[in-house]
Amino acid sequence: MTAISAVAVLFIVAFILKDALPFFRLRGVAEFFGSLRWYPSGEPAEFGALALFVGSGLVTLGAIVVAVPLGVAASLCLSDVLPFTLRQIVKPIIEVLAAIPSVAYGFFALVVFAPLLQRQGGHLLSVASWVIGLPLLALVVLVASDLFAARWPERARVPVRLLAFVVLGACSVWGLMQLGRACEQIEIPSGTNALNVSIILGIMALPTIVSVSEDALQAVGRELREGSYALGATRAETLTKVIIPAARSGIFAGVILGIMRALGETMVVWMASGNAAKIPSPWYDLTQPVRTLTATIAGDMGEAEQVTGAARYHVLFALALCLLIFALLANLASEWIVRRARARLKGS
Amino acid sequence: MKTLVLCISVLALVVGFSLGADAADSTGDSSLVVDGSTTVGPIAKAFAEYYMERNPGVNITVSESGSGNGAKSLINSTCDVADMSRFMKDSEFKAAADKGVMPVAHVVALDGIAVIVHPSNPVKALTVEQVRDIYTGTITNWKQVGGPNKAIVVCSRDTNSGTYETFEKLVMNKEKMGSGTEYYGSNGAVHKKVSTTVTAIGYVGLGFVDRKVKGLEINGIAPNPETVKSGKYQIARPLFMFTNGYPSMGTHLYAFVTLYLTRQGQEIIKTIGFVPVTNYGEDEEKESIWSELRLQKLEPNTPAGTAFR
Numbered sequence: 001m002t003a004i005s006a007v008a009v010l011f012i013v014a015f016i017l018k019d020a021l022p023f024f025r026l027r028g029v030a031e032f033f034g035s036l037r038w039y040p041s042g043e044p045a046e047f048g049a050l051a052l053f054v055g056s057g058l059v060t061l062g063a064i065v066v067a068v069p070l071g072v073a074a075s076l077c078l079s080d081v082l083p084f085t086l087r088q089i090v091k092p093i094i095e096v097l098a099a100i101p102s103v104a105y106g107f108f109a110l111v112v113f114a115p116l117l118q119r120q121g122g123h124l125l126s127v128a129s130w131v132i133g134l135p136l137l138a139l140v141v142l143v144a145s146d147l148f149a150a151r152w153p154e155r156a157r158v159p160v161r162l163l164a165f166v167v168l169g170a171c172s173v174w175g176l177m178q179l180g181r182a183c184e185q186i187e188i189p190s191g192t193n194a195l196n197v198s199i200i201l202g203i204m205a206l207p208t209i210v211s212v213s214e215d216a217l218q219a220v221g222r223e224l225r226e227g228s229y230a231l232g233a234t235r236a237e238t239l240t241k242v243i244i245p246a247a248r249s250g251i252f253a254g255v256i257l258g259i260m261r262a263l264g265e266t267m268v269v270w271m272a273s274g275n276a277a278k279i280p281s282p283w284y285d286l287t288q289p290v291r292t293l294t295a296t297i298a299g300d301m302g303e304a305e306q307v308t309g310a311a312r313y314h315v316l317f318a319l320a321l322c323l324l325i326f327a328l329l330a331n332l333a334s335e336w337i338v339r340r341a342r343a344r345l346k347g348s
Numbered sequence: 349m350k351t352l353v354l355c356i357s358v359l360a361l362v363v364g365f366s367l368g369a370d371a372a373d374s375t376g377d378s379s380l381v382v383d384g385s386t387t388v389g390p391i392a393k394a395f396a397e398y399y400m401e402r403n404p405g406v407n408i409t410v411s412e413s414g415s416g417n418g419a420k421s422l423i424n425s426t427c428d429v430a431d432m433s434r435f436m437k438d439s440e441f442k443a444a445a446d447k448g449v450m451p452v453a454h455v456v457a458l459d460g461i462a463v464i465v466h467p468s469n470p471v472k473a474l475t476v477e478q479v480r481d482i483y484t485g486t487i488t489n490w491k492q493v494g495g496p497n498k499a500i501v502v503c504s505r506d507t508n509s510g511t512y513e514t515f516e517k518l519v520m521n522k523e524k525m526g527s528g529t530e531y532y533g534s535n536g537a538v539h540k541k542v543s544t545t546v547t548a549i550g551y552v553g554l555g556f557v558d559r560k561v562k563g564l565e566i567n568g569i570a571p572n573p574e575t576v577k578s579g580k581y582q583i584a585r586p587l588f589m590f591t592n593g594y595p596s597m598g599t600h601l602y603a604f605v606t607l608y609l610t611r612q613g614q615e616i617i618k619t620i621g622f623v624p625v626t627n628y629g630e631d632e633e634k635e636s637i638w639s640e641l642r643l644q645k646l647e648p649n650t651p652a653g654t655a656f657r
Contacts, residue, residue: 041507041516042524051527110537115544189547190501192530270533275506278527289530299506299533 013324020321023047023314032318038277038291040300040312047315053322054279055194055290056263062198062286063205063262068255070202071209075251078210079217080225080239091214098207102267109200109272114191121188121287126180133179137172144168188287192274195286200268205258212257216250217243249341256334260327263294270295293319378600379407384418384431385510386534387553388587391456392431394616395607399600406600415510422590423449428601430590433459433510433553451590456608458623460554460576460584461515462563464539466546471495473565476582480519482549485526490547502529503541503550511535514585515551551583555621573623587622 024032027047035048074094078087117124145168149161188195220243228238244251274289275296281288297316382392389412396408410431413421418430419440424447436444436451444451463479465471471493474482481487482500491497504525505512532538538550543560550561554571557563563571566582575581595602607613614624 036527038527039524041513043522111540111544114541118545189499190530190545192541271537275531276528289528291531299531300508 016317016320016324019314019317023311023318026311026314032315036277036279038296040315045312047311049293049315049319049322051277051279052291052293052296052319054283055273055277056292056294056323058194058280058283058286058290059197059201059269059273059292060259060263062194063201064255064259066199066202067205067209067258067262071206071254071258072213072251074206075210075213075217075254076239076244078214080235080243091211094210095207097203098211102204102265103271105200105204106268106271109196109268110192113196113200114272117188117191117193117196121191122184122186125186126183129179129183130176133172133176137176138169141165141168141172186287190274190289192272192289193287194273194280194290197269197273197290198286200272201262201265204265204268205261208261209254209258212254213247213251216247216254219250220246249338252337252341253334256330260330263326263330264323266294266298270298275299293323297323378405379409380429380601380604381421381427382408382410382429382431382589383413383421383427384411384429385415385433385587386412387433387459387509387511388431388456388589390555390620391587391608391617391622392429392589394620395604395613398612398616399604399607403600403603408604414508415513416508419444419451419590422451422592423447425449425592428591429605432588432590433585434513435588436590450593452592452594454589454591454605454608455586455625456589456605456613457587457617457625458576458584459587460571460573460581460623461511461518461551462554462557462571463549463551463566463583464542464557464561464563465549466542467560467562468546469495469562471564472562473568475567476519479566480521480523483520483525483529484523485528488528498547501545501548502526503538503548504529504531505535505538505551506531506533509533511551511553515583518583518585553621554623557621573618576623 032047032049033053034050035046036051037046037048038051039046078091078094082090142165145161145164148164149157152160224242224246225238228242229235233241269292273292273295275291276289277291277296280286280290297319300312300316380396382396384392389410392410396410400406400408412431415432415434418427418432419436421427422430423440423444430451435453441451463474469490471490474493478487478493482493483502483504485502487493488500489497490500502525505515530541532541532550535552535556538552539556539558539561542548542550552561554563554573554576557571565571569575569581571581571583576584589605591601591605595605608617608624609626611626611628614626614628617624
């Protein structure tokens with residue numbers, strides 16, 4: 001069975017290579033990687049894929065920002081914080097997210113989410129900044145005031161901590177208000193953009209990240225947990241200092257899998273990213289439409305003249321080859337990190 | 349790869365022949381495979397539904413994968429009818445001839461491409477030049493064409509669609525679309541986008557214009573069946589079904605691709621929102637067209653109709 005799947009992968013690589021290489025022979029490498037002009041159907045045709053790489057990267061980055069903190073936090077919550085009965089209910093719900101077909105996500109993104117972003121975009125962003133910023137800043141402020149108070153002599157600590165908390169808290173609330181107001185000003189002319197797709201892809205990557213890293217956290221086992229508690233560690237200390245380090249490689253594997261899901265996703269991106277082949281200016285402006293590698297392959301396949309075998313057909317395989325190389329690199333990197341983490345755990 | 353393609357096409361050829369043999373036997377159980385344009389697809393689907401209802405035992409499958417895919421399927425003999433919203437290209441004809449396939453065109457209906465905006469947009473009419481400038485990115489704000497001071501969200505069909513190619517040919521005049529243009533995979537998606545985006549402009553087949561979007565007048569002519577049929581509306585095109593050779597009389601294939609010539613076929617096409625080629629029951633209009641034709645014959649300087657392409 002393993003042999004069959006290995007051979008299948010090898011065949012896929014071989015076939016893609018076979019059809020991708022003629023493109024580079026026909027058009028060279030410089031235009032493909034260096035130009036921003038993507039006009040495969042034009043006369044003369046231009047195949048500058050740089051904007052597509054940036055588009056794929058941007059969307060994946062956005063999905064990482066959405067999915068990784070949320071996914072890792074959710075898996076921690078599931079494995080170590082929530083009571084058992086609640087976990088039995090919540091985990092299947094998250095896993096249902098993986099069962100929704102991607103075209104349904106795409107339809108939602110195009111029909112519901114894009115108009116919502118257009119009408120309420122600024123408002124939504126400011127609400128989001130509050131929802132994300134408030135708990136995050138509260139945590140940061142608490143820790144920071146604790147650290148600050150620790151430098152003072154024993155007697156002064158309580159009032160100093162209180163004072164630091166109030167001052168820092170006020171500052172961060174003021175900052176949040178400014179951020180919220182700035183977000184309120186943002187107008188999104190077109191809801192089918194990188195932001196929309198990033199959020200949807202983030203949600204799609206969630207179940208992968210959650211279930212793989214939750215499994216990793218579960219695999220840490222009772223012994224380590226109970227040992228930690230027996231030494232007098234609190235639940236938070238056990239989580240951050242024992243369980244997470246022990247499960248780190250598994251969590252990382254989950255994150256990589258989630259990223260690959262976001263990078264390889266086609267339908268949602270094709271439907272809701274706007275597919276405009278240009279780099280947003282400035283590059284981090286997610287409210288502009290982008291075009292990704294996957295959507296381009298899907299969108300151009302129909303007209304790419306398979307029979308006559310022109311550059312327009314082979315360029316799609318060149319794009320596929322690049323995607324494959326990215327996937328391979330990510331897998332190798334994750335393999336390497338997992339192995340290193342395992343080695344370190346054994347050593348210490 | 350080549351051997352694989354060869355294998356598949358040989359297989360497809362065999363299947364195609366067996367299908368053809370089935371179709372020739374009009375009394376027996378038979379099936380037709382229709383593939384191609386998403387614009388022509390609704391016509392083929394409605395025809396198939398109508399035909400299957402009247403001929404139990406006939407099975408017609410209609411897929412919509414784009415004009416290019418339709419041509420590809422016909423060339424590889426994996427379909428009996430290729431729906432296409434553009435004419436076949438030279439390269440496709442050549443590939444077909446190489447494989448022993450002789451594509452024959454049937455014009456089943458006429459289709460105007462309507463340039464659409466949100467109903468709340470005050471702009472009512474544009475010239476072809478203005479539309480072109482908007483799509484090349486020369487005009488970026490609605491105020492440049494008499495609208496509000498808002499940036500234009502430009503929406504196009506994907507480059508693999510027949511609608512895109514026709515729009516490119518009839519409007520873009522070999523200029524390339526601006527890099528900010530958004531691309532969508534179907535008429536429905538463009539319609540959805542424009543109906544939910546106040547500042548958007550897009551183009552769809554006439555059949556997709558409803559109350560949720562507003563079709564703009566182009567060069568002063570509103571997009572509707574009459575202006576398309578008379579040739580006054582500029583962004584219009586015939587819709588094709590291609591078969592391998594002209595189908596033998598009496599076969600299901602023949603009946604299917606000539607359905608558009610019947611009164612029922614005309615009604616079906618009208619209901620979906622396209623313009624039928626025939627006009628049964630429109631005697632008055634017929635009369636006026638005849639008189640126009642006669643007038644044209646009397647004037648020797650009138651240019652003969654230019655062929656599509």
